Amino acid sequence: MRVAEIRHLPGLVGERVRINGWLYNSRSSGKLRFLIVRDGSGYLQAVVFRPQVSDRVWEQADGVTQESSMWVEGVVKRDERSPGGVELEVGDLGIVSLCPEYPITPKEHGVDFLLNHRHLWLRSRRQHAIMRIRNELIFAIRDFFYRRDYVCIDSPILTPAACEGTSTLFETEYFGEKAYLSQSGQLYLEPAAAAHGKVYCFGPTFRAEKSKTRRHLTEFWMVEPEVAWMRFDELCDLAEEFVSELVARVLERCQQEFAWLERDTSRLEPAASRPYPRLDYADAVAKLAGKGFAVNFGDDFGGDEETALADESGKPVMITRYPAAIKAFYMEPDPQDPSRALALDMIAPDGYGEIIGGSERIGSLELLERRIQEHSLPRQAFEWYLDVRRYGGFPHAGFGMGIERVVAWLCGLSHLREAIPYPRLLNRLYP
RNA sequence: UCCGCAGUAGCUCAAUGGUAGAGCAUCCGGCUGUUAACCGGAGGGUUGGGGGUUCGAGUCCCUCCUGCGGAGCCA
Numbered sequence: 001m002r003v004a005e006i007r008h009l010p011g012l013v014g015e016r017v018r019i020n021g022w023l024y025n026s027r028s029s030g031k032l033r034f035l036i037v038r039d040g041s042g043y044l045q046a047v048v049f050r051p052q053v054s055d056r057v058w059e060q061a062d063g064v065t066q067e068s069s070m071w072v073e074g075v076v077k078r079d080e081r082s083p084g085g086v087e088l089e090v091g092d093l094g095i096v097s098l099c100p101e102y103p104i105t106p107k108e109h110g111v112d113f114l115l116n117h118r119h120l121w122l123r124s125r126r127q128h129a130i131m132r133i134r135n136e137l138i139f140a141i142r143d144f145f146y147r148r149d150y151v152c153i154d155s156p157i158l159t160p161a162a163c164e165g166t167s168t169l170f171e172t173e174y175f176g177e178k179a180y181l182s183q184s185g186q187l188y189l190e191p192a193a194a195a196h197g198k199v200y201c202f203g204p205t206f207r208a209e210k211s212k213t214r215r216h217l218t219e220f221w222m223v224e225p226e227v228a229w230m231r232f233d234e235l236c237d238l239a240e241e242f243v244s245e246l247v248a249r250v251l252e253r254c255q256q257e258f259a260w261l262e263r264d265t266s267r268l269e270p271a272a273s274r275p276y277p278r279l280d281y282a283d284a285v286a287k288l289a290g291k292g293f294a295v296n297f298g299d300d301f302g303g304d305e306e307t308a309l310a311d312e313s314g315k316p317v318m319i320t321r322y323p324a325a326i327k328a329f330y331m332e333p334d335p336q337d338p339s340r341a342l343a344l345d346m347i348a349p350d351g352y353g354e355i356i357g358g359s360e361r362i363g364s365l366e367l368l369e370r371r372i373q374e375h376s377l378p379r380q381a382f383e384w385y386l387d388v389r390r391y392g393g394f395p396h397a398g399f400g401m402g403i404e405r406v407v408a409w410l411c412g413l414s415h416l417r418e419a420i421p422y423p424r425l426l427n428r429l430y431p
Numbered sequence: 432u433c434c435g436c437a438g439u440a441g442c443u444c445a446a447u448g449g450u451a452g453a454g455c456a457u458c459c460g461g462c463u464g465u466u467a468a469c470c471g472g473a474g475g476g477u478u479g480g481g482g483g484u485u486c487g488a489g490u491c492c493c494u495c496c497u498g499c500g501g502a503g504c505c506a
Contacts, residue, residue, distance in 0.1 A: 029469085030462040049463075066456090081464060101441070106467045107455045108443050112498050168504080184506090209504060210432070222506065302503080345506095354506060402506030416506095427498085 001073060006042035009076050009086050018073045019044060019088065022123070023064050023099075025106055033061045035090075036083075037072055043125070045087040046072045053090065060095055066105075067123070069096040111417075118422055119431045129257040130418055133250060134407045138202075140249040141223050141403075144242060145200050150225060153192040153199045155185025157206075160381065168209045170218075181206035184400060187330075189226040190361060190388050193396050200225040212426055214415040215303065215353050217404060219424035226398035232332070232342040232360040235397040236318055239346055239356050240276050242401075243316060248272035250410055263412045267350070270314035277311050278318045281340065284309055300326045307351040316355065319345045329371040331359040332395075344399065352409035358399020365389035 004017040021039035028034065031050035036043055048061040064070060074090040103117050104124065114121050121127055145152070158172070158179045170181040185201040192199045202223040209216065225238065251258075251265055251272055258265050279287070288295045291308050295301070301309065301319075311317045321334055324341040331341035346356035362368045368389055372382055407419035417423040422431065 025467075027465045027468050028462085029465050032463055032465070034465050034468090036466090045466085047464080051463090079464090081466080083466060101457060103441075103456095105442065105456050110443070110499085113442070205506080207505070211502090211504065212499090213501070213504095216505070220506065300504090303501095357506060400506065405506060 006037070006039045006044045009042075009044065009088075012076045013078050013086060014076065016073070016075050016091070017088075018071055019046075020071045020096075021069070023066055023068050023070060024125075025066065026064065028062075033058075035061060035064065035072065035093075037070070037088075038123075038125075040128075043084065044072075045082045045084070046074065046090050046093070047082075047087055048090045048093070053092070057090070057093055060093055061090070063098075064093075064095055065099045065102070067102040067120075068099040070094060071096065115417065115423070115428060116430065122421065125260055127418065129260040130407065130411050130413070131421060132257045133254050133261075133411055134403070134419065136250050136254050137246060137403065137407060137410065140246050141202065144245055145198075145225065148198065150198040150200050151192075151196040153189060153196065153201055154203055155182060155188040155201045155224075157182050157204065168207050170206050170208045183207055184222065185224050186226065186398060186400065187385050189224055189398065190385070190396060193226045193228045193398075194388060194392065194394065197228045198225070199227075210426055213303070215405065217416050217420060217423055217425060220416075220420065221403040222400045223403065224398060224400040226396060228394055228396045230360075230397040231395060232320075232344070232397060235358055235360060235399065236278065236320065236344055239318065239344060239358060239399055240274050243346065243356070243406075244272055244274050244276070246406070247410070258411075261411055263410075267314050267412075268410065271316055271349070276315050276318055276346070277313075278320060279309065280320055281322045284319050298323050298325065303351075303353060306347050306353050310347050310349045310351070314349050316349060317347050319347065327359070329375045329377065330361050330368065332362050332397075333367075342397075348405065348409040350409070350412075352405060354402075355405045355409065356399050356401045358397065360395065360397040363389065363393050363395050365393060 001018045002015065004012060004019060006019060006021070019037060019039055021037040024036040024038040024043060026033060026035045033048040035046040035048065037046050048058065050058055071094050072088055072090050073092040074088045077087055077089050078085060079087050104120055122131065158174060159182050160179065169183060172179050172181065183205055185203065185205070189199055189201050200223060203221065204219055205222045206219050208218060227238070230238070247268060251268060282297065285295055285297050288305055288308060293305055293308065295305060309317055309319065320343070321340045322343045324331065324333055324339055327341045327343045331343050334340040334342055342360040344356070344358045345354050347353065348355045362371065365386060368386060372379055404416045404419040408416050411419070413419055417425060
């Protein structure tokens, strides 16, 4: 007996196949049982007709419960009345493991309940679609860099001294010393850029910020390219090329998933092509003032401001040259105006917020030493980082992109918690 | 951390200070094409914990716990 995946069934009409899977839902009508079976690749309506099957098969079809693991065997038929266009005319079936009352029913559930059952929630059609899109995005990211000869240099997760404020770092014990979970791979990537030229890292990062918003997780995945000899304008080009290509690829390859999510992809299409609008920080402040926001030059932008800055067209907006005072210590000053940093934020449309933050990095050893002092950072912890300037300093630039925010934007999610398989939130570490 | 909202059946929610209910899920029965099927029946409750007001509290007050939404900060 040929074992098939449900997604291949449209090409197997007329053949007799066996499907292994789980019962997603069932409906009945007299001598008919409609079993909706899912196998991870798709959903199949398996039709059991009383006169055509044995007593044993009929009893099993009648008694199989939601999420029982099972197999069905039969002939693939084309049928307009079936969701998906094809169905299985069941000749035989077996229950592998009968499922007791399943917690997640086809009706509505609350957020807390679903998060407590995240391990089961992942089986639901909507979550299934989201994870498929996340998977496609991740593969597209790696492919983007691979085709451009970037080398993947993953950064450590356990790091020694605190690089930025300790209040947002998760602390752990490391054989009698303190260690911290990484907030960013960037500092470790810069030395690697001197080794390979074009590098990137992609891994989990951790922020112990006690924030309770739809835009924050305490553990999230970030992809960070770092490029030797790259200047600020080229960095903006790279960010734009990167995001537009990712959007185009996911749009092309995940149509089925977007349909399940009922995502209006026409809202996403503008972001699949370049260019994206670029807005100098000063112009962004002026634009916000024009919209009635009480923002002064020198302020950072909050969530509402970001949403207001996003382009009505559906394209992400790039805000450039922020005041150096509100940005990180390692950012290169703008030669035209040293009070500004060669920093870039990319803001996704429709309120999905900042998806990219990046900059050209300080090239000068003296300036970097001064900045470390100005920020009251422990100098000795940064000696290795200063070596990047000490031993053959070079201009370089890079950015970080939060994967979950991009997934949330692509999928149209109202909260980041659905964009990652097992979300880690303030007060949530289970399952 | 601050501000606001909520906690009642397995789940989602009702119930003017006066006998705790519905839908879904579960179990039983019916139906030859269902699309979160439908129809009939049954079981299912220490109303988050503690204290208080009252003849009487799911409902009002105090307190703690848990969750949700938002702010700050960020990707």
